[in-house]
Amino acid sequence: MRVQGSEAGLAQAVIRRFNILRPLSVEAIAALEQAILEGLFRAGAGEDLTAEGEPVDSVRLLLSGWLFRHKTLEDGRRQIVNFVLPGETCDAYAYLLKTLDHSVTTATSVAYAEIKRARFEKLIASDRSLAEAFMCETLLGSAIQREWAINLGRRAALERVAHLFCEVYERLRPVGLVDGNSCSFPVTQMDLADATGLSVVHLNRTIQELRASGLITLRERTLTINDLDALKNAALVSPNYLQAYRRD
Amino acid sequence: MRVQGSEAGLAQAVIRRFNILRPLSVEAIAALEQAILEGLFRAGAGEDLTAEGEPVDSVRLLLSGWLFRHKTLEDGRRQIVNFVLPGETCDAYAYLLKTLDHSVTTATSVAYAEIKRARFEKLIASDRSLAEAFMCETLLGSAIQREWAINLGRRAALERVAHLFCEVYERLRPVGLVDGNSCSFPVTQMDLADATGLSVVHLNRTIQELRASGLITLRERTLTINDLDALKNAALVSPNYLQAYRRD
DNA sequence: TTCCGGCATTTCAATAGGTTAATCGAATGC
DNA sequence: GCATTCGATTAACCTATTGAAATGCCGGAA
Numbered sequence: 001m002r003v004q005g006s007e008a009g010l011a012q013a014v015i016r017r018f019n020i021l022r023p024l025s026v027e028a029i030a031a032l033e034q035a036i037l038e039g040l041f042r043a044g045a046g047e048d049l050t051a052e053g054e055p056v057d058s059v060r061l062l063l064s065g066w067l068f069r070h071k072t073l074e075d076g077r078r079q080i081v082n083f084v085l086p087g088e089t090c091d092a093y094a095y096l097l098k099t100l101d102h103s104v105t106t107a108t109s110v111a112y113a114e115i116k117r118a119r120f121e122k123l124i125a126s127d128r129s130l131a132e133a134f135m136c137e138t139l140l141g142s143a144i145q146r147e148w149a150i151n152l153g154r155r156a157a158l159e160r161v162a163h164l165f166c167e168v169y170e171r172l173r174p175v176g177l178v179d180g181n182s183c184s185f186p187v188t189q190m191d192l193a194d195a196t197g198l199s200v201v202h203l204n205r206t207i208q209e210l211r212a213s214g215l216i217t218l219r220e221r222t223l224t225i226n227d228l229d230a231l232k233n234a235a236l237v238s239p240n241y242l243q244a245y246r247r248d
Numbered sequence: 249m250r251v252q253g254s255e256a257g258l259a260q261a262v263i264r265r266f267n268i269l270r271p272l273s274v275e276a277i278a279a280l281e282q283a284i285l286e287g288l289f290r291a292g293a294g295e296d297l298t299a300e301g302e303p304v305d306s307v308r309l310l311l312s313g314w315l316f317r318h319k320t321l322e323d324g325r326r327q328i329v330n331f332v333l334p335g336e337t338c339d340a341y342a343y344l345l346k347t348l349d350h351s352v353t354t355a356t357s358v359a360y361a362e363i364k365r366a367r368f369e370k371l372i373a374s375d376r377s378l379a380e381a382f383m384c385e386t387l388l389g390s391a392i393q394r395e396w397a398i399n400l401g402r403r404a405a406l407e408r409v410a411h412l413f414c415e416v417y418e419r420l421r422p423v424g425l426v427d428g429n430s431c432s433f434p435v436t437q438m439d440l441a442d443a444t445g446l447s448v449v450h451l452n453r454t455i456q457e458l459r460a461s462g463l464i465t466l467r468e469r470t471l472t473i474n475d476l477d478a479l480k481n482a483a484l485v486s487p488n489y490l491q492a493y494r495r496d
Numbered sequence: 497t498t499c500c501g502g503c504a505t506t507t508c509a510a511t512a513g514g515t516t517a518a519t520c521g522a523a524t525g526c
Numbered sequence: 527g528c529a530t531t532c533g534a535t536t537a538a539c540c541t542a543t544t545g546a547a548a549t550g551c552c553g554g555a556a
Contacts, residue, residue, distance in 0.1 A: 079398035101391040101489035150327035152400035153445030197401025241349035
């Protein structure tokens with residue numbers, strides 16, 4: 001759905017995030033904002049933005065709401081391979097590949113900006129820092145993806161879930177989407193199970209355990225981390241993979 | 249170790265691979281080859297090329313041999329998050345991030361080319377296709393990483409191992425490193441366990457099972473896939489994620 | 497030749513996590 | 527108001543995978 005009317009402020013998460021990745025000049029920010037405002041869209045929860053096997057010809061920037069990147073096996077087993085959180089880029093440069101290897105689906109209702117390939121290439125050609133910021137976005141996505149690999153491959157259930165909570169919290173923080181020690185967490189247990197590679201039943205057991213230990217509160221789609229250090233400890237969080245989110 | 253003397257042919261895997269990612273002009277190929285020959289190195293098996301937490305200031309192209317990308321938890325649990333195979337790029341653009349989030353270690357003795365950041369940037373600025381090829385390299389790495397996520401999260405032991413075998417075979421094929429239905433597979437069972445998120449014991453059992461079913465032969469560091477279709481079937485291989493390896 | 501170390505293999509007991517299915521509450525549609 | 531659906535929760539049972547430890551194998555060093 002194409003967005004009508006004034007939407008000032010929507011681009012804030014993106015700009016904030018990009019500014020952390022690379023310090024941007026005033027002109028670069030204006031150019032980015034301009035490109036965003038030219039192609040604003042909204043979608044409801046549970047809609048596919050792109051499906052595995054399709055070609056893509058544009059870049060999307062998520063302004064608000066959450067997306068899932070996921071893949072499904074023939075027999076229906078599904079793995080959410082990553083979340084896309086507000087301010088993050090959906091598929092920078094993906095038009096270079098023939099087709100997408102995974103699907104992207106809205107977890108909530110979302111607002112996003114769509115920048116067509118030609119427009120995007122003009123944009124990054126116009127400013128070096130902007131191009132680098134998009135590149136960082138891609139690299140950071142890869143780093144997160146690798147962390148998910150060790151999460152799925154080597155962490156036990158409790159550690160996995162705890163880790164995911166920590167990661168989401170730390171990814172939301174720099175764009176201003178955490179409120180004290182709470183943040184939105186609009187994900188069903190089924191989705192959470194598919195993100196952590198667990199069964200729904202065991203995921204539920206695991207969440208109970210985290211609740212019982214007092215580390216987190218999770219209700220009404222809101223996650224509260226009662227003791228971040230303790231949670232990170234329980235999750236065996238790696239120190240380096242989200243570094244680029246921090247300013248020097 | 250800096251390589252001395254004539255090393256013609258070493259760059260073949262890289263050039264072959266890049267040419268598949270993007271058709272390259274004669275000049276681009278020459279420039280790439282030139283850059284490679286300027287910084288040839290070798291290393292023995294088991295050496296760290298870069299360690300987690302270090303900054304990187306160059307791009308590496310693997311000419312021969314295998315590398316592991318891996319991460320380790322505090323208590324020693326290790327996950328190999330990907331292999332780097334001949335012809336593949338180690339860390340294009342990684343100098344944009346502060347530090348590396350994972351370690352890269354040689355699995356075998358290797359030859360690689362190291363291109364310093366400034367040299368690399370000059371190289372990609374000189375030719376659009378070359379820049380795009382490096383970009384594709386990065387994107388393809390991400391796609392593979394996502395496939396590893398579903399492998400670790402949702403495939404059962406036998407499927408996981410079968411999938412890894414298929415993937416490696418398909419990644420080696422386009423650079424000319426498969427011989428009929430065989431390819432080199434210089435990975436100990438311990439490493440393979442760390443790559444598939446299994447214990448060594450269970451990995452061993454799983455390999456026995458694959459052998460017993462006649463799908464593969466694995467001995468003396470050589471993998472033979474007796475029936476590729478059957479193996480892919482057992483692995484529930486996804487159709488799209490390696491697409492870019494194929495020419496149109 | 498012998499000793500040694502790295503790797504593969506086997507065994508066996510223990511368990512983390514999966515499967516199935518039933519229940520419950522809240523929200524939604526009619 | 528009632529039926530329906532969706533998500534969360536619980537229970538009972540089951541099995542895939544782990545962990546520890548011992549054994550065997552092979553190639554290299556002395």
